[in-house]
Amino acid sequence: MESKDLRVSDAEREHVGELLQRAVGQGMLSLGEFTERMDTVLAAKTRGDLNQVLVDLPGIQIRPEFQDQYLPGMPQQHYPAPTTGAFPATGQGAPALIKGRVSSVERKGPWHVPPAIALDTVASSVTLDFTEAVMQTQVVRIDVNDYLSSITILLPAEATADVNGVENVASSVSSKVRGGPPYGPLHLIVTGKVRCGSVNVTHPLSTRMRKFFNGN
Incomplete structure (x- = not known):
C-alpha cells in the first residue's frame, strides 16, 4: 500500500490545520481558501487527502514525526491512538452539533x-444565549473545535461556568461568571481547542448592570 492511501489521525488533521493557519498569516491563503481547505482537512481520511491542501504552499512542511509515523509495514500498535472526544459515555447519545463556516451562528430565546454540544466553527461569529433557554439538565457540556472565530456565551444570573478545559492557541478565553461546583439553574463546562479566536463567557449587559448597582 502506498503512503498516500494510509489513514490519518485526528492529531495529523489538527497539525495540518495549524499549517494552514500559518499560511494565512504569511499571506499565502485568503480566508475563503483557508475555509475551503479546512473543510477538506476535517473530512480527510487518508494521507493523500491531507497532502492536496499543502502541495502549492512553499515552505510549509509537515513535522517529521507526522511524516514518519505511517510508513508502510509499520505495526499497527505504533500508530497514534485516535482521540475519543471530550464527552464520556452518559447514555444520552452523541452531543448535538452546531457548525459554522465564515458565518453568523446564533442560538437565543427559548431554544x-x-x-452536550459540539461547537465546530471556522471564522464565524457565534452567540449562544442561555438566558431564556429550555434546559434538559443542570450541567451542560460544550466541546469547542474552532479556528478564527469569536464565540460569546451568555448565561443567566445564577449560572456558573468552568472554562479551564479549553486549550487556546494564540487565542483569548475568559469567563466573567462565577466558577465552582453547580448550585444554580445551570452549570456550563467548556472544553476543546480554540485557535486564533476568542471565547467569552459572561452575563447579559442588563444582568451585569444590576449586579454593579447592587454592589455584587
Missing part, C-alpha cells in the same frame, strides 16, 4: 439545550 432547547441538549446535555
Whole structure:
C-alpha cells in the first residue's frame, strides 16, 4: 500500500490545520481558501487527502514525526491512538452539533439545550444565549473545535461556568461568571481547542448592570 492511501489521525488533521493557519498569516491563503481547505482537512481520511491542501504552499512542511509515523509495514500498535472526544459515555447519545463556516451562528430565546454540544466553527461569529433557554439538565457540556472565530456565551444570573478545559492557541478565553461546583439553574463546562479566536463567557449587559448597582 502506498503512503498516500494510509489513514490519518485526528492529531495529523489538527497539525495540518495549524499549517494552514500559518499560511494565512504569511499571506499565502485568503480566508475563503483557508475555509475551503479546512473543510477538506476535517473530512480527510487518508494521507493523500491531507497532502492536496499543502502541495502549492512553499515552505510549509509537515513535522517529521507526522511524516514518519505511517510508513508502510509499520505495526499497527505504533500508530497514534485516535482521540475519543471530550464527552464520556452518559447514555444520552452523541452531543448535538452546531457548525459554522465564515458565518453568523446564533442560538437565543427559548431554544432547547441538549446535555452536550459540539461547537465546530471556522471564522464565524457565534452567540449562544442561555438566558431564556429550555434546559434538559443542570450541567451542560460544550466541546469547542474552532479556528478564527469569536464565540460569546451568555448565561443567566445564577449560572456558573468552568472554562479551564479549553486549550487556546494564540487565542483569548475568559469567563466573567462565577466558577465552582453547580448550585444554580445551570452549570456550563467548556472544553476543546480554540485557535486564533476568542471565547467569552459572561452575563447579559442588563444582568451585569444590576449586579454593579447592587454592589455584587
